Amino acid sequence: MKTENMEYEVYNYINGKREKNTGDSEFTVYNPAFGKRIATVYDTGNDEVDNTVDFAYSAFLKWSKIPITDRIKFLFRLENLMRENADELAKMVTIEHGKTFKESQGEVMRAIENVEAACSSTYNIMGRNSKNIAGGIDEELFRVPMGVFAAIAPFNFPIMVAFWFIPYAVGLGNTIIVKPSEKTPLTLQKTVDLFEQAGFPPGVISIVNGSVNTVNAILNNKKISGVSFVGSTGAARYIVSTAAANHKRAQAGASAKNYELVMPDADLDKVVPHLISSFYGNAGERCLAGSALVTLPENHKKLVEKFKMEAEKLKLGYGLDDKVSLGPLIRSEHKQRVLGYIDSGVSEGANLTLDGRKFSAGKYSAGYFLGPSIFDNADPDMKIVREEIFGPVASVVEAKNIDDAIEIINKSQYGNASTIFTKSGEYAEKYIEGVQAGNIGVNIGVAAPIAFYPFAGYKDSFFGDLHAQGGPDHVMFYTDSKVVIKRW
Numbered sequence: 200m201k202t203e204n205m206e207y208e209v210y211n212y213i214n215g216k217r218e219k220n221t222g223d224s225e226f227t228v229y230n231p232a233f234g235k236r237i238a239t240v241y242d243t244g245n246d247e248v249d250n251t252v253d254f255a256y257s258a259f260l261k262w263s264k265i266p267i268t269d270r271i272k273f274l275f276r277l278e279n280l281m282r283e284n285a286d287e288l289a290k291m292v293t294i295e296h297g298k299t300f301k302e303s304q305g306e307v308m309r310a311i312e313n314v315e316a317a318c319s320s321t322y323n324i325m326g327r328n329s330k331n332i333a334g335g336i337d338e339e340l341f342r343v344p345m346g347v348f349a350a351i352a353p354f355n356f357p358i359m360v361a362f363w364f365i366p367y368a369v370g371l372g373n374t375i376i377v378k379p380s381e382k383t384p385l386t387l388q389k390t391v392d393l394f395e396q397a398g399f400p401p402g403v404i405s406i407v408n409g410s411v412n413t414v415n416a417i418l419n420n421k422k423i424s425g426v427s428f429v430g431s432t433g434a435a436r437y438i439v440s441t442a443a444a445n446h447k448r449a450q451a452g453a454s455a456k457n458y459e460l461v462m463p464d465a466d467l468d469k470v471v472p473h474l475i476s477s478f479y480g481n482a483g484e485r486c487l488a489g490s491a492l493v494t495l496p497e498n499h500k501k502l503v504e505k506f507k508m509e510a511e512k513l514k515l516g517y518g519l520d521d522k523v524s525l526g527p528l529i530r531s532e533h534k535q536r537v538l539g540y541i542d543s544g545v546s547e548g549a550n551l552t553l554d555g556r557k558f559s560a561g562k563y564s565a566g567y568f569l570g571p572s573i574f575d576n577a578d579p580d581m582k583i584v585r586e587e588i589f590g591p592v593a594s595v596v597e598a599k600n601i602d603d604a605i606e607i608i609n610k611s612q613y614g615n616a617s618t619i620f621t622k623s624g625e626y627a628e629k630y631i632e633g634v635q636a637g638n639i640g641v642n643i644g645v646a647a648p649i650a651f652y653p654f655a656g657y658k659d660s661f662f663g664d665l666h667a668q669g670g671p672d673h674v675m676f677y678t679d680s681k682v683v684i685k686r687w
């Protein structure tokens with residue numbers, strides 16, 4: 200049987216065992232390129248989540264005692280196994296999410312990169328000390344693991360986001376429970392074999408499936424020390440405030456609206472391919488996707504023409520077909536939502552110069568496909584410019600000059616990423632200093648930090664204090680301070 204038509208099993212992974220659960224609510228997993236059901240997910244209820252946490256806490260008591268130099272060896276093995284199985288993992292990402300195989304391979308590499316980065320935990324966990332800080336007194340600070348952490352992931356990166364958290368949490372001596380998106384739970388199921396082959400003891404890494412009820416069971420469990428969330432702003436706000444009320448650490452990467460400014464000195468032949476991959480890669484379902492394109496009067500017309508010409512070449516279809524460059528949206532309802540934004544742009548008076556609704560996915564007509572759209576002459580106050588669309592729709596706004604552009608960009612409620620294309624260091628520095636976004640690109644279409652740097656969203660794109668999605672903050676998030684004051 201062809202993989203795209205297979206039915207997949209979804210199980211929880213608790214205390215080293217694969218367990219089927221049958222909660223009250225159920226959710227269908229689709230292959231979005233075919234509009235076909237491929238699996239069913241059930242909510243994991245309170246009791247099962249509590250049991251999972253108990254096992255994970257018992258595992259923590261032993262795991263945290265293993266010297267960090269030995270714990271890291273599990274991560275080295277995992278990294279190698281993920282590399283060996285990278286294409287298998289990527290294939291699963293395409294099947295359940297729809298992105299092209301190349302995009303899925305990129306996602307898997309980003310996951311692996313985080314395992315590599317977490318291998319430096321041996322160094323990162325080092326504390327501080329002061330000799331003779333007061334007469335005959337020495338003082339030391341250790342970073343110590345805390346217990347059980349949880350991670351709640353979105354649908355759009357079925358493997359990468361979970362790996363923003365798993366390797367750091369366990370490398371530093373904690374155990375972790377992951378709840379994948381109920382829309383894309385299958386790739387993480389494949390990693391279970393790799394956790395086992397790497398030799399992780401039962402309970403160190405667990406998976407519970409489900410949706411809101413399962414998240415609430417996690418938030419209400421008293422033994423969980425901290426929660427990392429990635430998803431939409433509404434859910435992020437709720438999760439961080441509930442976690443804090445329940446005495447947990449929390450961090451949440453949230454929704455986005457990313458602006459990309461092209462200055463007149465930029466070379467359009469180089470810029471436009473970056474714009475195409477930023478605005479339409481992952482079908483626009485990327486929290487770092489370009490969504491509003493800001494031009495200046497000197498380059499507006501030429502840029503829109505060239506952008507449109509290249510966007511028209513995108514080929515819709517199943518991501519495992521190597522000629523395809525634009526995959527489907529995740530669900531039919533999500534496609535309807537994006538179509539609603541196209542209607543709204545038209546009724547607000549923007550000029551729909553490229554209409555994605557007219558594209559065909561050929562033999563994949565049952566899939567949730569939508570071609571690339573471009574709205575020209577969009578106004579900064581229109582819904583299509585202000586709100587996250589999460590689909591292949593670009594809105595072009597013409598600014599008067601760079602200062603005006605920065606002012607337009609900073610009106611956004613979000614601050615995940617923003618990019619400037621220019622050859623001028625002066626413009627770039629002005630942009631870096633002036634734009635209120637956590638990840639700034641200079642001639643980079645998708646300003647995605649490498650694992651050694653934090654993913655630094657601002658405003659309604661991030662909730663919490665520490666940006667522990669990679670980067671140095673993970674040590675602060677996943678460990679606590681223990682201070683020892685000594686006199687002999």
Ligand code: NAD
Binds near residue numbers: 354378438452485
């Ligand atoms: P979502 O908020 O619908 O779901 C994310 C996770 O939260 C899922 O596991 C889901 O089961 C759970 N969830 C959803 N609603 C909940 C609620 N009310 N209470 C408790 N749990 C809830 O997000 P999504 O549609 O899966 O992902 C897309 C969103 O994620 C976009 O807004 C995108 O910008 C954002 N995102 C942000 C980043 C980032 O780093 N800032 C990265 C990727 C995606």
